[in-house]
Amino acid sequence: MPVNGNLPPQTIKYKGLFDFTQFIKTIRGWYGAGNFHLVEKKYKWKPGELEVEMEGDTKYNEYFKYKIKVWIRSWDIKDVDVVKGGEKIKMQEGRLAIEVNGSYDLDYQNRFEGSKFLQGLRDFYHKYIIKQVIDDWYEDVALGKIFDLTGLIKEKLQFEENMVK
């Protein structure tokens, strides 16, 4: 089994106007542009509420792989007509809670799974030989992607509030 670690989650809460369809499209586009293998684990809808869970993973090299997960929950959604650039468009108004987190796998190809000796060797390798690489490089690569996605989400949300109803 690969050795894994978790990355700190980033939470965004928002109440106001947003275009949910465009918002989800933007997130899917981000995963696609980053060569992630995207899986939509959940898309739950009921009147006034929506819950979406997406997970994308990508291989950084033959030893390190990371996953970025997005969980989006919205409440009290209602459709509103908004004027944008003189045009009337349909948007949604409600509350959003978004969590972006990630995890990484080391030795995802299970090369060091053969025996207890190999597993011990792998633990030694992680603790004493590549510890700096894991802490300062691998984790930062995955964290950078999380920040990137979080920044994109916030940019998308801030844009919407300047609309006139």
Next chain:
Amino acid sequence: MAERDQVIDGERITYEGFFSFAELIKILKEWGGAKGYFFLEKSATENVKPDGKYVEYKFAGSKKVSDYAKCVLPLRIIGSGIKEKELEKDGRKQLLSEGKVQIVLDAFLETDYEGQWESKPLYYMIRTLWDKHIYKPFLSGFREDLKQDAVQLKQELKAFLNLYKY
């Protein structure tokens, strides 16, 4: 779990007037970069209300001072009644936020943050004795440095906000 020693608890900066959120966060991250702190944005909340936005950002700045001790600066920036306004200054138009902002700053020293000395009761006891009798001068030094950093950060943020008064 790592041991936490609270150095500063609930230091506040309150300001009302014009300011820029983006610049405030930029100052925070620049200060952190210069001092060796990594500020992680843990959560961002925005609530658009008729009388202005309510915004809350939670940051946690951390700096490893050794493989055993880490300085942590949790910070909350709370804005209420925030409205975006366009101001003209020196012939240039700027988009600024107007409202109340409160910054709450804490600081604590975290020891054994990797959890290497808590897997067994004997290790835990050795860690306690180590902290109390052997590593004490070093921990006091780290605490003092952390306190100075927190005070300096508070001054830096206050000075930045006061710039917008004029």
